[in-house]
Amino acid sequence: xxxxxxxxxSGALVKExxxxxxxxxxxxxxxxxxxxxxxxxxxxxxNLLKEHGKKVFFVTNxxxxxxxxxxxxxxxxxxxVNEEEVFGTAYCLAMYLRTVCKLxxxxxxxxxxxxxxxxxxxxxxxxxxxPDHISGSQADWANVSLDPExxxxxxxxxxxxxxxxxxxxxxxxxxxxCLFVGTNRDTRLPLEGGKAVPGTGCLLQAVETAAQHQAxxxxxxxxxxxxxxxxxxxVERDRCLMVGDRLxxxxxxxxxxxxxxxxxxxxxxxxxxxxAHQKSGCPERQGMVPDYYVESIADLLPALQG
Amino acid sequence: xxxxxxxxxSGALVKExxxxxxxxxxxxxxxxxxxxxxxxxxxxxxNLLKEHGKKVFFVTNxxxxxxxxxxxxxxxxxxxVNEEEVFGTAYCLAMYLRTVCKLxxxxxxxxxxxxxxxxxxxxxxxxxxxPDHISGSQADWANVSLDPExxxxxxxxxxxxxxxxxxxxxxxxxxxxCLFVGTNRDTRLPLEGGKAVPGTGCLLQAVETAAQHQAxxxxxxxxxxxxxxxxxxxVERDRCLMVGDRLxxxxxxxxxxxxxxxxxxxxxxxxxxxxAHQKSGCPERQGMVPDYYVESIADLLPALQG
Numbered sequence: 137x138x139x140x141x142x143x144x145x146s147g148a149l150v151k152e153x154x155x156x157x158x159x160x161x162x163x164x165x166x167x168x169x170x171x172x173x174x175x176x177x178x179x180x181x182x183n184l185l186k187e188h189g190k191k192v193f194f195v196t197n198x199x200x201x202x203x204x205x206x207x208x209x210x211x212x213x214x215x216x217v218n219e220e221e222v223f224g225t226a227y228c229l230a231m232y233l234r235t236v237c238k239l240x241x242x243x244x245x246x247x248x249x250x251x252x253x254x255x256x257x258x259x260x261x262x263x264x265x266x267p268d269h270i271s272g273s274q275a276d277w278a279n280v281s282l283d284p285e286x287x288x289x290x291x292x293x294x295x296x297x298x299x300x301x302x303x304x305x306x307x308x309x310x311x312x313x314c315l316f317v318g319t320n321r322d323t324r325l326p327l328e329g330g331k332a333v334p335g336t337g338c339l340l341q342a343v344e345t346a347a348q349h350q351a352x353x354x355x356x357x358x359x360x361x362x363x364x365x366x367x368x369x370x371v372e373r374d375r376c377l378m379v380g381d382r383l384x385x386x387x388x389x390x391x392x393x394x395x396x397x398x399x400x401x402x403x404x405x406x407x408x409x410x411x412a413h414q415k416s417g418c419p420e421r422q423g424m425v426p427d428y429y430v431e432s433i434a435d436l437l438p439a440l441q442g
Numbered sequence: 443x444x445x446x447x448x449x450x451x452s453g454a455l456v457k458e459x460x461x462x463x464x465x466x467x468x469x470x471x472x473x474x475x476x477x478x479x480x481x482x483x484x485x486x487x488x489n490l491l492k493e494h495g496k497k498v499f500f501v502t503n504x505x506x507x508x509x510x511x512x513x514x515x516x517x518x519x520x521x522x523v524n525e526e527e528v529f530g531t532a533y534c535l536a537m538y539l540r541t542v543c544k545l546x547x548x549x550x551x552x553x554x555x556x557x558x559x560x561x562x563x564x565x566x567x568x569x570x571x572x573p574d575h576i577s578g579s580q581a582d583w584a585n586v587s588l589d590p591e592x593x594x595x596x597x598x599x600x601x602x603x604x605x606x607x608x609x610x611x612x613x614x615x616x617x618x619x620c621l622f623v624g625t626n627r628d629t630r631l632p633l634e635g636g637k638a639v640p641g642t643g644c645l646l647q648a649v650e651t652a653a654q655h656q657a658x659x660x661x662x663x664x665x666x667x668x669x670x671x672x673x674x675x676x677v678e679r680d681r682c683l684m685v686g687d688r689l690x691x692x693x694x695x696x697x698x699x700x701x702x703x704x705x706x707x708x709x710x711x712x713x714x715x716x717x718a719h720q721k722s723g724c725p726e727r728q729g730m731v732p733d734y735y736v737e738s739i740a741d742l743l744p745a746l747q748g
Contacts, residue, residue, distance in 0.1 A: 269573070270601045277601075278637035295576045295583075299603040302640045306630075310638075323651050324612075331584035332616075334608045334652040342648035345629050346640040 142410050145398065145428035150439035153428065157396060159191040159376045161365065163356075164206070165198065166381035166403020167433065169213060171328050175402050177434025179214035184440040192221060193365050195378075197320035197355040197385060199225040199292035199336065202250045225319035225355045228364050229290060230254040232354045237315055241287030244308045246294045246301050246339060247319070261285075268300045277303045288315035291343050291351060293325075293336045306346040316347060320355025322385065326404055356380075357388035357423075362395070379433060383409055383424040391423035399426035400433050448716050451704065451734035456745035459734065463702060465497040465682040467671065469662075470512070471504065472687035472709020473739065475519060477634050481708050483740025485520035490746040498527060499671050501684075503626035503661040503691060505531040505598035505642065508556045508563075526674075531598065531625035531661045534670050536560040538660045539594060543621055547593030550614045552600045552607050552645060553625075561596075568596075574606045583609045594621035597649055597657060599631075599642045612652040622653060626661025628691065632710055662686075663694035663729075668701070685739060689715055689730040697729035705732035706739050 145153065162168055168178040185192050194206065194217070201209070207219035229251070233239040245251060245262040252265050263283050270277075280303065289305045308314050318340040324332040344350055354360045365371055373394040380386020381403025387410075390397035399410060407429055413421040430436070451459060468474055474484040491498050500512065500523070507515070509532075513525035535557070539545040551557060551568040558571050569589050576583070586609065595611045614620050624646040630638040650656055660666045668684075671677055679700045686692020687709025693716075696703035705716060713735055719727040736742070 267575070269575075274631065274633060274639055277639045278633050295605050297605040297608070299601050299640065299645075302603070302644060306638070306640050323654060325580065327580060327584050332612070333580055333583045334605065334612050334648070338608060338648045338651040339605075341651045342640075342644045345644040345647045348629060 141425045141427055142407070142414055143428050145430050146435065149428075150436055151442070153377070153396070153398075154185075154188075154190075154436070154439060157190070157375050157377045159193065159369070159371045160185055161193045161195050161362070161376065161378045161390075161395070162433075163380035163382070163386045164194055164196040166326070167379060167400050168194070168210075168215070170402065174213040174215070175432055175434065177432065177437050179216075181433050181436050181440065183216045184437070186216060188440065191369060191371065192217075193223060193369070194221060195223045195356065195361045195365065195389075197225050197322050197336075198325075199229070199319040200248055200250055201226065202253050203227050205250060223361055223364055225292065225361075226251045226254040228354045228361050229292065229317060229319050230258045230260060231364055232317065232360055233260055233288060233290075233315075234258045236360075237288070237317070239288055239315065242283060242285040244283070244286045244289045244305060245292075246297060246305060246343070247290060247292035248294060251290070251292050251319075262290075264301070264304070267296045268298055268304065270298065270300045278307070280304055280307055282307055282311075287313070288317060289343070290317050291336065291340045292319040294339060297339045302342055302346055305343045309343075309347040316349070316351040318351040318353040318355075320353055320385075322355075356385040357392055359389070359393050362389060362393040381405060383413065383426070387426045388423050390426075397426040397428070399429040400431075401429060402432045447731045447733055448713070448720055449734050451736050452741065455734075456742055457748070459683070459702070459704075460491075460494075460496075460742070460745055463496070463681050463683045465499065465675070465677045466491055467499045467501050467668070467682065467684045467696075467701070468739075469686035469688070469692045470500055470502040472632070473685060473706050474500070474516075474521070476708065480519040480521070481738055481740065483738065483743050485522075487739050487742050487746065489522045490743070492522060494746060497675060497677065498523075499529060499675070500527060501529045501662065501667045501671065501695070503531050503628050503642075504631075505535070505625040506554055506556055507532065508559050509533050511556060529667055529670055531667075532557045532560040534660045534667050535596060535598065535623060535625050536564045536566060537670055538623065538666055539566055539596075539621075540564045542666075543594070543623070545594055545621065548589060548591040550589070550592045550595045550611060551598075552603060552611060552649070553596060553598035554600060557596070557598045557625075567591075570607070570610070573602045574604055574610065576604065576606045584613070586610055586613055588613055588617075593619070594623060595649070596623050597642065597646045598625035600645060603645050608648055608652055611649045615649075615653040622655070622657040624657040624659045626659055626691075628661075662691040663698055665695070665699050668695060668699040687711060689719060689732070693732045694729050696732075703732040703734070705735040706737075707735065708738050
């Protein structure tokens, strides 16, 4: 097998790579679907991989859906998936608080209903979901009523993010021992047609600036999402492939965890981006160079059908 | 006069320093007042400085008041001040857009009524003040209606800051040639009793993260506020003293502009903070070491009364 990085994956190399792995981790948006449309050929690829005995998992930084919501969406699009194969940041953050932090107490949640549901599924209560508009003066804001049981501030995607939520997070975070955890640092959510809306990274940055310290994040490129999959399914690093469309999250996660990496060009990053990292000579950027790239994961189909 | 830095200002040195300057710039909160109370002795100091023929100016990063609102507050607290002596970031930002950017067009304003008034006073129209709650889906947010006359996004303090405002700012900033200006980067607004609420720096950081580039800021430590004063009043740098309670804004502004600097201990920073900068050996931190410090600006009184 080729040892140079950022190799176009085609011909006999596809089968060679697939034979070398038992597990495949896929990012979702920009990889298996775009918006509400499956990437053409993607359902067949996923379903055939499973038929060939591969373990397939889905790792996504998007915190606005539960595992079940993802599995339902995938089924509708033709993917043969069950919710235990889905690792979104809403679920993974709940697991992180439960298994790593061993949180005793409630969460002040900047996030939505999916995060609330995943927290509740592991027995963690929250406060904060929904609108929180401003009233009163600065002195009122600084003395806003706080829930004494809250022991962690959690930041995920929240379309109701407001100054009052930012303020409430600050007041909790100035209390001794309050944990501070975020789902992910993606700065934008890309949409079809080149448009984008602000991502969780913007909200997290605002809270971090107020708190004057950084949150721990569980999303890609942090290794926790891989750990979550590996601990539940006994995945071997050197027989695992990470497939994604973003160099700074998906491919870097793969590098951070010692996985093989495959960039697909149906999403955010380009081959030119990868080559720029490769030529930079900067060790930190080398982790964002994938082993292989494809135009689309549909390029895996011939090897699976042959 | 002493050449070592961070010297306690007392005795004959006070008169020596005051004789060496014609103009004195004061920060407000933590220097001449705290919250709604004048620092004891501060009104007499300001009024006597003016009686002794010194030009006195007030430079504040707080964007939530107009020049007139500041002058009214000062008058009530016993300061003999007129609004032309006040340089807040609401006013200075309007001047910056008018005189430096020569803005032709409207502003999308993340900010309050004071900023709106100062913009309108220099003939700049705005849109955006007040609540802006979320509705619809991501596709709606990305296609939110924009005012075609907007040519700049401006970020100041805004208690109605929301995800929708962040999103609207991003949509404007992805348009070619849109200016991006912030009042200041203060991360927190300190209140009495050691409490604080999130400052404009948090909001600006969120918008910068979404926009993926930095705003130009007009507030301290940027030299623009000094330039504003100097151009209107013919101030000479080497005969000007900057008095403030924060090393990272007030004292650094003074250093950046070649002014003499005086730290007063009635606010945020301490002598230990200043000494830590001095001992750091880091050139960037040397600019945050004041020439002198006093417990309170009331320590200037004996020299003025003598």
